[in-house]
Amino acid sequence: MSHTHSLDALIQALRRLPGVGAKSAARMAFxxxxxxxxxxRQLAQALEQAVDQVRHCARCHTFTEASVCATCxxxxxxxxxxxxxxxxxxxxxxxxxxxxxxxxxxLMGRLSPLDGVGPRDIGVQALLERACDGVVQEVIxxxxxxxxxxxxxxxxxxxxxxxxxxVTRLARGVPVGSELEYVxxxxxxxALADRR
Amino acid sequence: MSHTHSLDALIQALRRLPGVGAKSAARMAFxxxxxxxxxxRQLAQALEQAVDQVRHCARCHTFTEASVCATCxxxxxxxxxxxxxxxxxxxxxxxxxxxxxxxxxxLMGRLSPLDGVGPRDIGVQALLERACDGVVQEVIxxxxxxxxxxxxxxxxxxxxxxxxxxVTRLARGVPVGSELEYVxxxxxxxALADRR
Numbered sequence: 572m573s574h575t576h577s578l579d580a581l582i583q584a585l586r587r588l589p590g591v592g593a594k595s596a597a598r599m600a601f602x603x604x605x606x607x608x609x610x611x612r613q614l615a616q617a618l619e620q621a622v623d624q625v626r627h628c629a630r631c632h633t634f635t636e637a638s639v640c641a642t643c644x645x646x647x648x649x650x651x652x653x654x655x656x657x658x659x660x661x662x663x664x665x666x667x668x669x670x671x672x673x674x675x676x677x678l679m680g681r682l683s684p685l686d687g688v689g690p691r692d693i694g695v696q697a698l699l700e701r702a703c704d705g706v707v708q709e710v711i712x713x714x715x716x717x718x719x720x721x722x723x724x725x726x727x728x729x730x731x732x733x734x735x736x737x738v739t740r741l742a743r744g745v746p747v748g749s750e751l752e753y754v755x756x757x758x759x760x761x762a763l764a765d766r767r
Numbered sequence: 768m769s770h771t772h773s774l775d776a777l778i779q780a781l782r783r784l785p786g787v788g789a790k791s792a793a794r795m796a797f798x799x800x801x802x803x804x805x806x807x808r809q810l811a812q813a814l815e816q817a818v819d820q821v822r823h824c825a826r827c828h829t830f831t832e833a834s835v836c837a838t839c840x841x842x843x844x845x846x847x848x849x850x851x852x853x854x855x856x857x858x859x860x861x862x863x864x865x866x867x868x869x870x871x872x873x874l875m876g877r878l879s880p881l882d883g884v885g886p887r888d889i890g891v892q893a894l895l896e897r898a899c900d901g902v903v904q905e906v907i908x909x910x911x912x913x914x915x916x917x918x919x920x921x922x923x924x925x926x927x928x929x930x931x932x933x934v935t936r937l938a939r940g941v942p943v944g945s946e947l948e949y950v951x952x953x954x955x956x957x958a959l960a961d962r963r
Contacts, residue, residue, distance in 0.1 A: 572854065575814050575820070575821060575830055575831050575832045575836075575905045576832065577813070577817040577819075577820040577821050577832060578817060578821055578830050579819070580813045580816065580851035581813040581814060581816075581817040582914075583813075584806070584809050584812075584813035584814075585810065585813075586812040587799075587806040587809070587810065588798070588799070588810075589794060589795055589798045590794070590795075594856075596786055597784065597856055598786070598856070599784045599785055599786075600817070600887065601855065602784070603783075603784070603817075603818075603856060604818070604821050604830060605815060605875055605876070607783060608818050610780070610783040611814045611817070611818045612782065612814070612815065613780050613783070613809075614780040614784075614810075614811075614814055615811040615815045615818075615909055616780075616811075617773070617779070618777060618780075618807045618808070618811035619775040619808065619811045620773050620776065620777075620798070620803050621774060621776070621777040621796070621799075621800060621807070622769070622799075622800070622807050622808055622811075623773075625771060625773050625774055625800050628839075633770055634774050634800060635771050636771045636772065636773060640771075640958035650911070658797060659797065660790075660794070660797065662791055670914040678876045679801055680801070701916075702914040707836055712928065731962060736831045761836075
């Protein structure tokens with residue numbers, strides 16, 4: 572079935588979004604053209620504006636429109652603690668806990684040798700320079716507890732320790748609200764080893 | 768967590784896509800800005816171009832960039848048979864069978880009283896005018912076999928029969944390749960009633 576050229580081009584472009592296959596892309600294009608052309612225009616403008624405006628914070632590498640992000644510029648935050656996270660979404664989760672008042676470094680990724688993502692791609696060198704500003708006393712590694720997140724924490728932690736910095740890792744353990752019976756055994760073993 | 772304004776605007780705009788929630792939208796925005804800015808620009812341009820160029824065929828209502836679509840203009844097709852489908856995707860499925868050589872009318876939706884979609888929204892009046900062109904001899908209702916698709920077929924079929932047109936419906940029955948044991952009972956009952 573030949574759709575029109577513009578429609579085919581839109582479906583192809585939508586397929587570049589993560590998690591969107593051929594059928595989803597066609598459904599999205601159909602929905603926008605049939606029911607929400609204003610939404611389509613708004614999305615087009617938001618894409619252009621974000622690509623034009625959004626860059627990385629010179630200090631923490633998260634997305635920002637200024638040269639340094641609002642969090643890094645916030646004088647009320649504790650500059651002696653630096654939390655290393657994989658993504659802005661992880662940073663957002665950490666912020667929502669309300670339990671951390673230091674600063675961040677956002678790797679914008681994680682080590683993934685199989686996907687060709689090495690230390691240079693996640694800005695390890697920039698992190699080392701950032702952490703050695705003379706103010707940071709503790710670096711908290713808050714990468715994920717997946718295989719790739721753990722590998723990232725290991726590599727980053729070794730490099731930071733070699734510079735004489737104090738490095739900590741988020742505690743592994745039983746999630747709040749869980750019954751032990753339903754927690755996986757690896758987590759229970761870690762929680763036992765890290766008991767306090 | 769306050770992202771930047773442009774990033775928040777992009778996430779909100781992505782949420783207007785069907786099936787995309789807050790986390791998916793953030794993941795899409797992150798992916799585009801971090802790994803595929805060229806894809807973001809391409810998507811923006813494809814959206815603008817599709818909204819500017821794509822309209823509905825004056826004869827069959829499907830998406831087209833001309834006033835009448837290529838299928839309706841194709842002189843080799845059999846104008847005596849008109850197949851009514853819900854969406855361009857359904858039309859595409861019908862075309863891929865290679866078993867239909869007539870023309871189409873695309874409702875661009877289906878009756879859905881709960882969602883406020885009535886006969887006017889799916890162009891029943893336009894279909895009646897199209898079907899009464901003096902050439903069409905048979906209208907084949909190929910709306911879905913869902914509750915809404917069946918209701919649509921019923922309403923459209925009644926209106927067409929009232930104009931004296933011959934109206935048929937796709938056969939209900941056991942899907943090709945199925946073992947009876949695994950086919951739902953409603954389908955088997957219909958296949959029995961429509962045996963040939």
